[in-house]
Amino acid sequence: MFKRRLKVEIADTPNKQQTGLMFRNKLGEDDGMLFKFKYPQKLKFWGLNTYIPLSIAFVNKENKISNISYISPFSTKAVLSNTDCNIAIEANYDFFTKNRIKEGDKIDIIKDDNNTFISF
Numbered sequence: 001m002f003k004r005r006l007k008v009e010i011a012d013t014p015n016k017q018q019t020g021l022m023f024r025n026k027l028g029e030d031d032g033m034l035f036k037f038k039y040p041q042k043l044k045f046w047g048l049n050t051y052i053p054l055s056i057a058f059v060n061k062e063n064k065i066s067n068i069s070y071i072s073p074f075s076t077k078a079v080l081s082n083t084d085c086n087i088a089i090e091a092n093y094d095f096f097t098k099n100r101i102k103e104g105d106k107i108d109i110i111k112d113d114n115n116t117f118i119s120f
Helices: 014-019
Strands: 005-011 031-041 054-059 065-071 085-092 108-111 116-119
Touching: 005 014, 005 085, 031 116
Parallel strands: 005 031
Antiparallel strands: 005 116, 031 085, 054 065, 054 085, 108 116
């Protein structure tokens, strides 16, 4: 049974992945960004030019959350996936905790005509 849905923008090109949520002053409560990579790999993110605190879930090829980390605004400290992953999901700092989403939880990606959602 899924607990929550997150409406996401898709970062599926190198330029979109490099920019991510940089330069944003706010993020809707149930909004986020989905980073999708062609191959599973160790993923690394940081908060350079990111104005808002974020949490990030790293997702492996089985669509299960490998680990969840936090990204501080303007931080150049890298946060890493624990295992090879091909998806990362950025959301507001407290989204995963507030919704009791944890490591090992499975995700589904749902697309309708105009939007993409992650169900946890």
